Amino acid sequence: MPSYNAPIDDMQFVLHDLLKITERDVPGYAELDRDFTAAILEEAGKVARDVLAPLNMVGDSQGCRLENGVVRTPDGFREAFDTVREGGWTAIDAGEEFGGQGLPYVMHTAVNEPFVSANMAFNMYQGLTHGAYTAILAHGSEAQKALYLPRLASCEWTGTMNLTEPHCGTDLGLMRTKAEPQDDGSYKITGQKIFISSGDHDMADNIVHLVLAKIPGGPEGTKGISLFIVPKVLHDEEGKLGARNAVSVGKLEEKMGIHGNSTCVMNYDGATGWLLGEAHKGMRAMFTMMNEARMGVGLQGFAQGEAAYQAALAYAKDRLQGRAVTGPANPEGPADPLIVHPDIRRNLMDMKSFAEGARALTYWGATLIDASHRSGDADSEALVSLLTPVIKGFLTDKGFEMATAAQQVYGGHGYIEEWGMSQFARDARITMIYEGANGIQALDLVGRKLAANGGKTVMGFFEMVKTFCAENKENETLSSGFIEPLKAASKDLQAAGMFFMQNGMKTPNAALAGSYDFMHMMGHVTLGLMWAQMAKAAAEALEAGTGNRDFYEAKIATGRYYMARHLPATKMHLARIESGAEPVMALAEEAF
Amino acid sequence: MPSYNAPIDDMQFVLHDLLKITERDVPGYAELDRDFTAAILEEAGKVARDVLAPLNMVGDSQGCRLENGVVRTPDGFREAFDTVREGGWTAIDAGEEFGGQGLPYVMHTAVNEPFVSANMAFNMYQGLTHGAYTAILAHGSEAQKALYLPRLASCEWTGTMNLTEPHCGTDLGLMRTKAEPQDDGSYKITGQKIFISSGDHDMADNIVHLVLAKIPGGPEGTKGISLFIVPKVLHDEEGKLGARNAVSVGKLEEKMGIHGNSTCVMNYDGATGWLLGEAHKGMRAMFTMMNEARMGVGLQGFAQGEAAYQAALAYAKDRLQGRAVTGPANPEGPADPLIVHPDIRRNLMDMKSFAEGARALTYWGATLIDASHRSGDADSEALVSLLTPVIKGFLTDKGFEMATAAQQVYGGHGYIEEWGMSQFARDARITMIYEGANGIQALDLVGRKLAANGGKTVMGFFEMVKTFCAENKENETLSSGFIEPLKAASKDLQAAGMFFMQNGMKTPNAALAGSYDFMHMMGHVTLGLMWAQMAKAAAEALEAGTGNRDFYEAKIATGRYYMARHLPATKMHLARIESGAEPVMALAEEAF
The missing domain is CATH 2.40.110.20 (Butyryl-CoA Dehydrogenase, subunit A; domain 2)
Structure with a gap:
């Protein structure tokens, strides 16, 4: 059975080195210092590792049963749910007046990651409850709030x-x-x-x-x-x-x-x-929850990928097969561990660099939601609305890819259910479909979000990338392998946006035919920005001599991998987009 | 339950318009005229549609059971196997002296496609038997051949x-x-x-x-x-x-x-x-079967994709959801069918263009095996050895992608087992793993096949592409959307090969780190060549005024789609390859 450990060091890095949350001017953020968040995340990690992860394969193999009109959950789920309730984990960001802990949404997000990685199916019972809480909080009458919110916050009712x-x-x-x-x-x-x-x-x-x-x-x-x-x-x-x-x-x-x-x-x-x-006004009410719900699904995507990656990494270090082409790495043993082989490395680095980038993007998105909800910052609201389809669509596509890639590291064992790798892929698969299938996310991005606020929000995003590149072009770490790829990818993305502007009005299909590619391009540029910012933060920490040098050096090397090997995808996506609607729409329906 | 119909027209197009098999100087090919192959393929298609496809979901949901040391197959499998045996479908290419029909391997391949599409798990019982037949034919004593081959040809024994x-x-x-x-x-x-x-x-x-x-x-x-x-x-x-x-x-x-x-x-x-x-000498004996076995798995990859595509296409034409952005296509109905939406089209065209290209490549590979086995042609043997890891690795990666994409067309229903789309993805997943995981295919391609015959074979392949482009640059159909993309992609592929030559000797990891990307690049170039050749054949048929104009026009349009939207991937792969081993190998094992 795959084991899971919450990547606390990386979660802390994102919250503090990258996002510097205590320095952000958002109510409730000042108290979120390193020690405070570490204490919470470590406890959450223990629940994930010791209570939820051991039930992941149980839930998969037993499934739920419908008996006399009532659904029975798998063995151990009831007790685990009690543990989660008693720990107060269902109400991290619920209002104190409703029995919650009143912490910002970014802490809900960070706590949620290990829960989702450890047991996504289980976590959904509390996840949907969180959604209902949010809807009633936003739209309920005072009486409805008083009645339902405390019960939903505690998951006494789901x-x-x-x-x-x-x-x-x-x-x-x-x-x-x-x-x-x-x-x-x-x-x-x-x-x-x-x-x-x-x-x-x-x-x-x-x-x-x-x-x-x-x-x-x-x-x-x-x-x-x-x-x-x-x-x-x-x-x-x-x-x-x-x-x-x-x-x-x-x-x-x-x-x-x-x-x-x-x-x-x-x-x-x-x-x-x-x-x-x-x-x-039901649709409007649904939409107010949508950013959070879709971000939650994006988190599910990469969190499943993270769990699968951890398992694949452990296997790659343990399984002996073949010899390193550069000479035996384990000369005393009958063969070398899988991790010596470059193609296995490529696979692991793909997963690692993606998961860490996705974590940064998702937590950043959560801070934007906090800035919007807690400070009423309209720019943050607009930006997170733009990023939401990318977080949902790109992170779930890539999360499923990761889970599939992790299976591959196991060879034949990856296909056998008892090893647990198939489950990660099967579970992750739903994230590309629900809460708006990823094609719908792409449509939302290109058909609605690009044009929102007269295009000001997306232009602001481009400007943010440009400014970052300009301000950091002399940075020794960033000038080697970060700034140039990010600039090039961002240029491709803007060219695609320009293509849509020039062609979309007279040929709406031209924009829609390229929407999926645009979503992926924007995913790469956004993760590229995250990686450049993380590399900068890591370099600063190295300069300051604080923390674990190995961690920060690995962070920079992992970022270089993402920039060198993943950002070139934007060229391909741009070429596809610029081929327009014609190849996509050429066939009559009967010609299929 | 998804229904399946063998794409006879397209299979015939590949055998006759593209490969012109009766004109090839291979023993046994002269008699394979259009009518002869149509009769066989239509019968095979009926067995696939009426006998095998209806058992596909039965096999999935019941599975096999181990009872008192004996495996019991799902309901209906025994009777279906009798039908397949009685039709002579197990011994298409077995020698007549062993009770087979003595047809070339390309006919075995073409007949196999609908069987695999309809029910891959079932087909494997006869597929493994075919492998054992081939091994004993190649390496058995006369007594072993006389004893085993007739029984394996008939599948009396498996x-x-x-x-x-x-x-x-x-x-x-x-x-x-x-x-x-x-x-x-x-x-x-x-x-x-x-x-x-x-x-x-x-x-x-x-x-x-x-x-x-x-x-x-x-x-x-x-x-x-x-x-x-x-x-x-x-x-x-x-x-x-x-x-x-x-x-x-x-x-x-x-x-x-x-x-x-x-x-x-x-x-x-x-x-x-x-x-x-x-x-x-057991390994050598295994290797003699490997090209066929791996080609068979490549066929499984795209054949599962084809079956999933057929189901997705039917659903896209049937399911009403939303309106075309260019105005209602089904104004009398409550909504338009999914197929009007550009992103659904993109998805369908990805599947269609891939399946048709993959079919051409696989059947072409089968003719090379025939030329090698039946005519002793060493160049064909060398070429198919080069192409085999591409057929296995690229077609199975893409076949799984297709099955996943087909699920996506169904939205939430794609995730529910009773609709059958999940099964295509779950079944297709194994093809990336067995018969040498795809990372091993990439290693075989870059570490062994590129250098085979002192590099002469791969240079010959490059030359083949170059000659085709040079000879057809004035062709009106090909000059619009085929020749240029193929030339560009081929140039990228050669640049990657050059990079390996220049760096591989002193840094073997540099070649191995790029091997997976090279396999995909070569897949795109090979399918690009197939598409250019198919477009040429279709244009010739249009010119001659033979056959179904709509079919040939759709063929050319589908090819343009593949060239415009998939060949640009080679730029991305080349950039990754040229980033070398450093990003891939940078981290110490402990730093993961």
Whole structure:
């Protein structure tokens, strides 16, 4: 069974050396000094390593079971959930008035990483609950907040999100679920929702379903969608539980992975629900949660990759096979460890350089969310909105690639379930699909985010990269292998943006045909920026003589690898984009 | 359940328009005219569609079971195997003297494609048997041939390959299985072999295990390895079955995919075996089968991709979601089909252009094998040896990518097992690993094949591309979107080869660190050459006014897509290769 250890040193490096969080002017950040965050992250790492990771393969092999209409979770999940609750890990960033710890979102993100790496399927029960908490916090009435938030913060009750229906996923305008107003101010919800993660289980007293539905007579399409709170068990105003609501599990899906999480078909048969926020403004309510939810999925992508990488690294150091081409590295043994072989190294360096870059990007994104929510900083809000599809789409594509690459290090054993490597790939696969399939992320980026604020936000991002390059071109570390590749990649990205501007108006397909490539290009440029900033921070630490020299030197070398071997991808993506819509759209539908 | 139809038109196009097989000076090719091959391929397509494809998900969900030491195959497999046997499909290219049809290997390859697309796990029972047939044909005594070949050709008995042991896969020099000579000329085989595909099952009277083992006292390492025939059931010289041999199934592996095939741990406990070929020459005997075996795995890669593509295409035409950005394509319906969206198109075109290119490359490779085996043409033998790691490594990487991309078209449904898309990805995943993991293919290509014949073969390949470009630069079709990209990509490939030559001698790691990128570059150049040749053939057919104009026009448009959108990858790979060994090897082992 693969073991997992939270990469505390690297997490601390990102929070303090790179992001310098205590120096940021965001309420709540001043107290997040190195010792404070280390204490929290080390405890989280222990829970991940000792409680959650050992249940990862159990969850995969047992899966959830539907028994008499009730979902049973795998052995050990209930006890583990109690441990997580008791440790206060469900409410890191929940308000203190609702029983939370009131810490910034960046700490929720950092704590979440080891939990997701150790057991993604398990973590989703609390992840969806966090989403429901955020939605009710943003849109609930005072009474709804008082009733639900403390229970969701503690995970005494858990939450779900109900969007998709059998005939509509991305295109929610086709939705059929109905919400009929009742005299007492409640609604009767009727319809079927599918792909409901954590839809039912045996680990909490109640489940708060947030359900998108249409109130009859409202506007057509997405403008007529409202959001409802539909509890599994009805309750009074104090939360005292009563009768079962008319909501039931129609089916438990058999999936490629995340078997430990219950993915349900939910049937609403005149279930009682209450409006959350305004009528017909359900889509807007969903959108307010979207940056966080999509960032959370991006984190899942690289966190699965990180866990798979740790396993592959251990195997590469242990497994003896062949000899180094430069002469035996383990002359006493029958063969050398795999890690001596350049192609295995390439594979490990791909994973390592990606995971560390992705961590930096995700935590940075979390600080932007904090700046937006805690300081009301509109620029941070705009920037994180621009980056969100990149974090979701690029990090999950690459995270799955990492998990697949890690399998490859194991050779045939990577394909055998008992070694655990297949699970990482199977689990990671969903991150490219849910919370908006990655093609939709690319569409969001190119079709919506580039043009947001009249293009000011993306121009600001380009400017940020340019300024960084200009200001650091004399830096001895950065001038060797960082600044030039970043400038070149950024230039490619801007050229692609220019191509869209020049062609997108008269040929919208020209922009859309290149959207996926643009998302990946922007991913590389963003990670390139992260790496350049990390190398600078590492060089400063080396200069100051603080901390572990080996760590900082490895950081710089890993960054050089990413710049040398991954940034050249932008040339390929630009060439594809500049080939335009014609090759993509040339065939008539019948010609396929 | 995804349905599958053999792409007969495209298979025929490759055999006749592109490869012009009847015009090739290879014994047995003259009779392979359009009508003859169409008749065979259509029948094979029916078996694939009606018998094998319906059992694909059955095999996946039921898997094999080990009951009292015997493996039971999924429901319907026995009957299907009888159908395949009775149709003569197991012995397309087996000698007529052994009950086969004596057709060239290219026909075996073409017939195999729909079988693999429809049900890869099932096809492996006959695939491994084909491998055993080939090995005994090449290295067996006359008595061994007379005894085994007719039974293997008919699949009355099936075959296996036993190489890997728990502690050694790639590095067979570490092998521990022993073969002790007996007075009667037989050997007692003792040891454990793992990952034995089709290792046991209930579909044949006997199983012929080909086992690599060491005769005590022989040379160290791989030079002391011999190959043995070890039947599951002992038999007399006429093949009459007697007692069980001392070989048993230790375990049935739980795998990520190909559940319908039994992957066994095989225990040899003093089992009786007979030497196949010469003592200590087992590795050489294995190598003679390797080109075919690896080409067969390359075919599995793209054939799984093809099956997944067909399913994704059907879904993209059927599923209504969103509206075309250029205006409604299905104004009467509630939404447009997915296929109107440029990013879905991109995805479909990636799959289509890859599958068609891969088909051409694989069938071409098969004609080179025929030229080598049937005409003794050394140049063809050398060329196919060069291309084999590309066919295996590149086509399986891309085939898995296709299966993953096809899942993506289905959105959330792609992750749910009942839709069948997850299976394509899970099944395709093994092709990147077995028969030499793809990193080993890259090593074989760069470390061995480039230098073979003093580099003459690879120079000949470059020359072939160059000559084609020079001869066709005035061709109206090719001059628009084919010749220039192919020239540019080929130039990149040659630059990479030059880099290896200049740096590989003094820094062997410099070549090895770039080997994987080189394999992909060469894959793109090879597929680029295939596409340029196909476009030329299609243009000629259009000019001649023969056949289906729409088909030929779509062929040219699909080729333009591949050239415009995939050949630019060579620039990225070249940049990575030219960054050398330093970034890859910079970290000390402890610094990971």
